[in-house]
Amino acid sequence: MKRYPPQRIVCLTEETVETLYLLGEDARIVGVSGYAVRPARVRREKPRVSAFTSADIPKILALEPDLVFTFSDLQADIAAELIRAGIAVHAFNQRDVAGILAMIRTVGALVGAAEKAEALARRYEARLADIARAAAGRARPRVFFEEWDEPLISGIGWVSELVSIAGGDDVFPGLAGEKAAKDRLVAPELVIAAAPDVILASWCGKKVRPEKIAARPGWQEIPAVRDGRIVEIKSPLILQPGPAALTDGLDAIVAALRG
Structure with missing residues (x-):
């Protein structure tokens, strides 16, 4: 310097x-x-x-x-x-x-x-503490955060933590600690088996298409798909590990889980 x-x-x-x-x-x-x-x-x-x-x-x-x-x-x-x-x-x-x-x-x-x-x-x-307290005592929906669609990539660490703070439970918490995207790959059938109540999707640099997610083979039986709870979280709000994720990104997750 x-x-x-x-x-x-x-x-x-x-x-x-x-x-x-x-x-x-x-x-x-x-x-x-x-x-x-x-x-x-x-x-x-x-x-x-x-x-x-x-x-x-x-x-x-x-x-x-x-x-x-x-x-x-x-x-x-x-x-x-x-x-x-x-x-x-x-x-x-x-x-x-x-x-x-x-x-x-x-x-x-x-x-x-x-x-x-x-x-x-x-x-x-x-x-963060205030939002976590507000979520306490509420029913906790099971959440799949889709960071990419082809191949399927589950959410990284800070995303999984923010889902929890907002009042949800990440269906793949064991993958959240993996730093590399290649280590957070998920087979579509595992998402079906996990049966998330809400699907949050953020495809960096590409607009999320909920209808494309819903049309995947076998996904019609997933509660989130059946109930129309597929929500895009804009990537600049959640995929940057900085202030945006702790503010607008977290607020978007809270709104999606309460919707």
Whole structure:
């Protein structure tokens, strides 16, 4: 890192972008992922320099960043190339709610806004606790969260936790701890056997088609299909392990489970 706190930050995933805006530190951002959509004004305020597994390295270097935020092993090659070019990189790898809260606190510490980050994280912790208390005592629907359709992929850790906080029970809790999507593959017949009451679907970059889900062979006997409880959760709200998941994403799950 050339300066502390860093004055020029590039964020290669959405959740660190939203966190910096929420902390009032968005003036430090000089480049963002093309998937950054929160807040909406980010798309007109900040230059886009990457997708998820690819990035415009020369464009990033031209921005002369003091620090670049990356996420997960899927951006490891990008991170390595930037490090070889002499750029300071912080790679996050949060996969659960505790990790999201830690990410918020770490971003705050790295930009000299630790107190603001602590206050933000504590507000989220209180919010999660309030929602969990509100769900206590209610009937808990069985939930299948479909992260992708071909092949079927079950929800990752933070998604499963948020389903539980919202008052539901993930039908494949044992898969939620698997970080890689390939390790969360589910056979269609296992979903039939699990008999979820609600199907939540979020296909990253692709609109969910409930009628396509309902038409799968044998799925007509699933309670969620029979009762018309197939609900799309927009991927920017739930598949980014950051503030969006703890706010609008969680609210969408609560609404779906009560609907």
